[in-house]
Amino acid sequence: MKKIALYISGAVLCTLAACQGKDWDTDEELMNLTDNWSYGFVNYTLDYTLQKNVEEDYDGKVITTTVIKDTICREFHHISDFEEDDSVNVVTTLYQFGDSTIVTVDGYRYTNKYFAHLYTLDPGIVNYEGVFHVDFYETGKTTPWAWGEIKYEKDSDKKSYYPYKRDNAQVGRY
Numbered sequence: 427m428k429k430i431a432l433y434i435s436g437a438v439l440c441t442l443a444a445c446q447g448k449d450w451d452t453d454e455e456l457m458n459l460t461d462n463w464s465y466g467f468v469n470y471t472l473d474y475t476l477q478k479n480v481e482e483d484y485d486g487k488v489i490t491t492t493v494i495k496d497t498i499c500r501e502f503h504h505i506s507d508f509e510e511d512d513s514v515n516v517v518t519t520l521y522q523f524g525d526s527t528i529v530t531v532d533g534y535r536y537t538n539k540y541f542a543h544l545y546t547l548d549p550g551i552v553n554y555e556g557v558f559h560v561d562f563y564e565t566g567k568t569t570p571w572a573w574g575e576i577k578y579e580k581d582s583d584k585k586s587y588y589p590y591k592r593d594n595a596q597v598g599r600y
Contacts, residue, residue, distance in 0.1 A: 451572065456562065457595040460574030463544055464558045464592065467518050467531045468551060468578070471502060472590060474520070497523040504533065512537045516544055528552050541565050554580045554590035572599050 504516040516533025530550035535542040541563040550556055557577050561570035574597040581591040 451562075453597050456572055456574050456597040459542070460558075460560050460576060460595040460597065463535070463542075463560060464576045464595070467504065467516055467533075467544065468529055468546070468558050468576075469592075471518050471520050471529045472527070472551070472554065473588070497521070519550075526553055529556075531558060536565070538565065541567075543570070551578050554578055570600055572597060 498521070500520045502518040502520070504514050504518065507513045513536045514533070516531060516535070519530045521528040521530075528550050530546050532545045533543075535544060543561045543563070545559055547557040547559055551558070555578055557575055560574040562572040562574070563570050574595055576595050577593045578590055579592070581589055
């Protein structure tokens with residue numbers, strides 16, 4: 427009986443040691459990272475589209491000023507290598523044709539603490555609807571242990587300058 431208790435105690439201690447979190451793995455921290463990255467890689471691109479195609483009239487109403495008659499493809503390369511072992515390599519692609527807009531994101535963020543794969547779920551943010559997703563890895567590991575995502579939706583509120591809205595970041599563990 428003492429052997430069984432010893433084995434159970436050992437298993438519990440090993441489990442606790444394996445589940446010990448890092449200083450950056452709180453839900454709040456993962457939500458903040460996901461939120462900041464979605465703003466920088468998705469919202470910025472959607473807003474870039476709006477600045478080129480939308481203008482406010484004197485009553486504060488939003489009106490469209492241009493119509494795209496051809497296909498436009500523009501890539502935004504976010505590449506940086508900061509001093510404190512923090513680097514970014516993300517490509518955001520904007521496709522526009524007619525009145526359709528597609529934004530896709532794919533890339534990575536590396537730090538001493540974590541490695542993150544940032545991407546939009548297929549087929550991307552299409553006409554302001556889709557999901558931005560982040561998989562979090564421990565540096566040097568190949569299996570993600572946590573995820574974060576933000577869902578984008580079309581906003582039909584005519585008073586809003588932006589034709590999209592996004593949910594709060596959701597996070598979970600694999």
